[in-house]
Amino acid sequence: MISKMDIQNSMIQAVETVRKENPMAGSITNTVTINFVANAQLAVGGSAAMVYLPDEGEFLAKNGGATYINVGTLLPVYEDTLPHTAKILQEMKKPWVLDPVAVGIGSLRTQLLRQFKEYKPTVIRGNASEILALAGLWGLDGGTKLSNVRGVDSMDSVSAARNAAIALARWTGGAVAVSGETDLITDGSVVVLSHGGSHFMEKITGAGCALGGVIAVYATAASPFIAALTGTAVFNLAGSRAEKKVEGPGSFQVHFLNELYKASAEDIANNPFEIEEA
Numbered sequence: 001m002i003s004k005m006d007i008q009n010s011m012i013q014a015v016e017t018v019r020k021e022n023p024m025a026g027s028i029t030n031t032v033t034i035n036f037v038a039n040a041q042l043a044v045g046g047s048a049a050m051v052y053l054p055d056e057g058e059f060l061a062k063n064g065g066a067t068y069i070n071v072g073t074l075l076p077v078y079e080d081t082l083p084h085t086a087k088i089l090q091e092m093k094k095p096w097v098l099d100p101v102a103v104g105i106g107s108l109r110t111q112l113l114r115q116f117k118e119y120k121p122t123v124i125r126g127n128a129s130e131i132l133a134l135a136g137l138w139g140l141d142g143g144t145k146l147s148n149v150r151g152v153d154s155m156d157s158v159s160a161a162r163n164a165a166i167a168l169a170r171w172t173g174g175a176v177a178v179s180g181e182t183d184l185i186t187d188g189s190v191v192v193l194s195h196g197g198s199h200f201m202e203k204i205t206g207a208g209c210a211l212g213g214v215i216a217v218y219a220t221a222a223s224p225f226i227a228a229l230t231g232t233a234v235f236n237l238a239g240s241r242a243e244k245k246v247e248g249p250g251s252f253q254v255h256f257l258n259e260l261y262k263a264s265a266e267d268i269a270n271n272p273f274e275i276e277e278a
């Protein structure tokens with residue numbers, strides 16, 4: 001099994017490369033949290049661009065280092081934009097992150113998320129309910145019926161989504177990050193549990209979306225697994241630091257962005273985590 005020190009060295013390298021190179025990670029994401037996603041990407045050292053149209057998704061897929069696709073609020077044009085962009089990303093072997101927000105609501109969302117099975121997202125990032133439901137939609141081990149999903153918030157524990165996450169990672173050959181009080185990241189052979197964060201992250205909208213965008217930034221400079229873990233670790237570190245300074249969710253968002261910006265590569269790599277066999 002890969003050693004903790006090797007993982008930490010790779011995380012440090014990912015953080016430093018991103019801060020030095022300011023890589024572009026374009027997004028097709030929801031209209032609720034689009035601004036927070038871009039701000040989080042900038043805070044860790046990336047460059048952001050958000051688009052809606054098929055030819056613009058194609059442009060970012062071809063010219064960016066990685067792409068973030070989040071299905072939170074779908075528009076009719078996404079029936080063309082999302083498969084078109086995902087197909088190019090797969091053909092060009094470019095990293096991309098899928099956030100299957102609210103999988104199970106509506107026919108277009110179901111159709112698009114089903115199609116993504118063949119395009120094999122490099123990283124899948126979601127809360128526990130979304131990971132369980134996506135594995136169910138794709139007919140993989142550990143998945144559940146879509147009827148368990150209520151909306152964008154999780155109804156399940158992270159540990160309940162462990163087998164689904166492993167099955168999804170084995171199908172894509174990439175990584176899966178399941179968010180919650182303790183986060184779980186897997187590449188299908190090892191499972192990492194990452195600690196920290198804040199209860200205020202459940203009281204603001206967009207913590208999960210921003211995490212997906214930041215993982216895409218790190219995916220420009222690291223393997224899917226290291227990108228997923230590094231993004232999760234910086235969120236857990238910044239979340240726990242911000243919580244100490246605030247009395248509510250409004251100011252939490254501001255301090256959280258500051259802490260993303262200030263976190264050192266060593267502190268991110270030293271944020272508590274443990275490794276297990278999958």
Ligand SMILES: Nc1ncnc2c1ncn2[C@@H]1O[C@H](COP(=O)(O)OP(=O)(O)O)[C@@H](O)[C@H]1O
Nearest residue numbers: 127179180181183196197198199201207208235
């Ligand atoms: N109760 C909690 N305690 C600490 N961190 C949390 C908690 N809930 C969520 N987080 C953090 O918030 C971020 C978003 O996770 P989550 O709320 O599960 O995603 P989503 O917004 O997609 O439902 C992750 O970085 C996760 O670690």
Ligand SMILES: Cc1ncsc1CCOP(=O)(O)O
Nearest residue numbers: 030032072152206207208209
């Ligand atoms: C509230 C909401 N509704 C559609 S997308 C969205 C944002 C979800 O953000 P997150 O998954 O990060 O909580």
Ligand SMILES: [Mg+2]
Nearest residue numbers: 101127208209
């Ligand atoms: Mg979410």
